[in-house]
Amino acid sequence: MRVLYRNKSEQHELTVYDTQKLYGEKGRFRVLEFSNAAVQGAMDLDDPTRMVLEYPRAMVHLMEQNDPEFDKVFVVGHGIGTLPTHLSDRQVKVAELDEEVAKLSRTLFGYKGSPVLIGDGRELLGQEPAGTYDYIIVDAFTATGTPEQFITSDFFVMVKDKLDSGGAVLLNVFGRAGNDRLVNAIYTTLQEQFAYTRAFALPTDTTDEVQNRILMGSHHPIEFQIRDMAGFVEQEPEEGYIIVDPDCPEQ
Known part of the structure; x- marks a missing residue:
């Protein structure tokens, strides 16, 4: 591993490094990590346009499968810019809290997509x-996981308002492979606002492992082809509590 950059910004402990092996795959990769060695983006230096991580590949499939003509997308959380780069032929707006992350995406990962x-x-x-x-994507993280402001009932009410009549929201969250209380709560809160929801996860060997989860909410039935989900399989979280904004009364 060759470290190219290490610094603590106002939001994250940031590390960029090159490695010849990533998740068991050999090659030449450049990786952005946040605190606690959490990989936030990875580039194949021999094929920079390839989406290396599974979750953006699965998200793109869900978007294309459910609305082949989609055009307008709002992305919360930039990372190295994998999704907006892949969606460069669409109208994409990207929000990123950490200015240093946006800078690194340009200088070390060659990001040239939407501002x-x-x-x-x-x-x-x-x-x-x-x-x-058409789609709102939430892919924001801190050292403790998805910021609470992006998983509350009030936030999903706002998301629903910003989507068109056929639109949908997709969230990339992390949770234990077994019965994860927070993931259950996020999913239950999402179900409160959207008539159709589905949840997907990468399989793990044990229930203690932390895994990517993709949660999707829509006003229309959600379709997918398992062969195009980059290894993600459908899961049904258990019923959880409703997450409210900190300044809201408990429901």
């Missing part, structure tokens, strides 16, 4: 007109 709006993703999305977006 990145620096600021709080919830506030920036709130400024958008109602009924604007």
Whole structure:
């Protein structure tokens, strides 16, 4: 491993490094990590346009499968810019809280996609007109996981308002492979606002492992082809509690 950059920004402990092996695959990779060795983006240096990580590949499939003509997308959480780069032929707005992350995506990962709006993703999305977006993607992380402001009932109410009548929201979250209380709560809160929801996860060997989860909410039935889900399989989280904003009374 060859470290190219290490620094602590206002939001994250950031590390960029090159490695010849990533998740068991050999090659030449450049990786962005946040705190606690959490991989936030990976580039194949021999094929920079390839989506290395499974979750963006699965998300793109869900988007294309459920709305082949989609055009307008709002992404919360930039990373190295994998999704907006792949969606460069669409109208994409990207919100990123950490200006240093946006800078690294350009200087060390060659990002040339849509301009990145620096600021709080919830506030920036709130400024958008109602009924604007085909898809809203939440891919934001801190050292403790997905920021709570992006998983509350009030946030999903706002998301629903910003989507067009056929739109949908996709979230990339982390949780234990077994019965994860927070993932259950996020999913239950999402179900409160959207008539159709589905949850997907990468299989793990034990129930203690932390895994990627993709949660999707829509007003229309959600379709997918398992062969195109990059290894993700459908899971049904258990019923959880409703997450409310900290300044809201408990429901």
